[in-house]
Amino acid sequence: QVHLVQSGAEVKKPGASVKVSCKASGYTFIGYFMHWVRQAPGQGLEWMGWINPNSGGTYYAQKFQDRVTMTRDTSISTAYMELSRLTSDDTAVYYCARGAGTTDWGQGTLLTVSS
Amino acid sequence: DIQMTQSPSTLSASVGDRVTITCRASQSIDSWLAWYQQKPGKAPKLLIYKASSLEIGVPSRFSGSGSGTEFTLTISSLQPDDSATYYCQQYNGDEGTFGQGTKLEIK
Numbered sequence: 001q002v003h004l005v006q007s008g009a010e011v012k013k014p015g016a017s018v019k020v021s022c023k024a025s026g027y028t029f030i031g032y033f034m035h036w037v038r039q040a041p042g043q044g045l046e047w048m049g050w051i052n053p054n055s056g057g058t059y060y061a062q063k064f065q066d067r068v069t070m071t072r073d074t075s076i077s078t079a080y081m082e083l084s085r086l087t088s089d090d091t092a093v094y095y096c097a098r099g100a101g102t103t104d105w106g107q108g109t110l111l112t113v114s115s
Numbered sequence: 116d117i118q119m120t121q122s123p124s125t126l127s128a129s130v131g132d133r134v135t136i137t138c139r140a141s142q143s144i145d146s147w148l149a150w151y152q153q154k155p156g157k158a159p160k161l162l163i164y165k166a167s168s169l170e171i172g173v174p175s176r177f178s179g180s181g182s183g184t185e186f187t188l189t190i191s192s193l194q195p196d197d198s199a200t201y202y203c204q205q206y207n208g209d210e211g212t213f214g215q216g217t218k219l220e221i222k
Contacts, residue, residue, distance in 0.1 A: 035211055045151075061210065101165065101204065102164075103161040
């Protein structure tokens with residue numbers, strides 16, 4: 001079955017960058033877009049964008065366009081989401097998800113941004 | 116950008132009640148809409164995809180309907196385990212916007 005395993009919790013200072021990984025197994029990695037979604041404490045789900053693991057093509061939500069970079073390494077079936085110029089507003093749980101309207105989600109990675 | 120407006124934001128109902136949550140899209144999304152249930156500390160769980168298709172393993176008391184810009188999630192007979200927050204997500208085109216969520220409380 002499909003498994004998406006994310007990297008562990010991170011603590012970063014304002015202005016720093018973070019790179020979260022999402023290792024996929026149980027399916028053909030290049031066959032499905034990988035989406036990234038975040039959820040700030042006590043808040044709703046916020047869609048960030050996707051990467052096409054086959055081509056490397058990306059699409060980002062306008063809010064994150066100048067700060068997010070999504071990449072992948074097909075040799076190890078892993079997708080990455082890098083967010084730069086962090087502020088306290090970026091404190092959230094970050095999820096990867098196999099496609100949209102999907103049952104397949106990672107377990108989430110908690111990012112805490114604090115000085 | 117497509118905006119999703121979900122209502123109500125909170126809902127309190129009793130076991131056995133019929134409950135309806137609504138999601139409106141700012142433009143037509145055909146039937147490209149999903150409904151999720153989320154409990155604290157967990158990833159969202161897919162309930163409905165393509166507006167009305169029930170995900171395997173989801174109880175039949177959950178149903179979805181609608182197309183275009185108006186969608187509903189209905190729970191036909193509320194159970195204690197249904198206490199959670201519910202989100203709609205549109206996935207028409209390149210974006211995957213979520214509604215703001217509906218927190219459902221069991222009286």
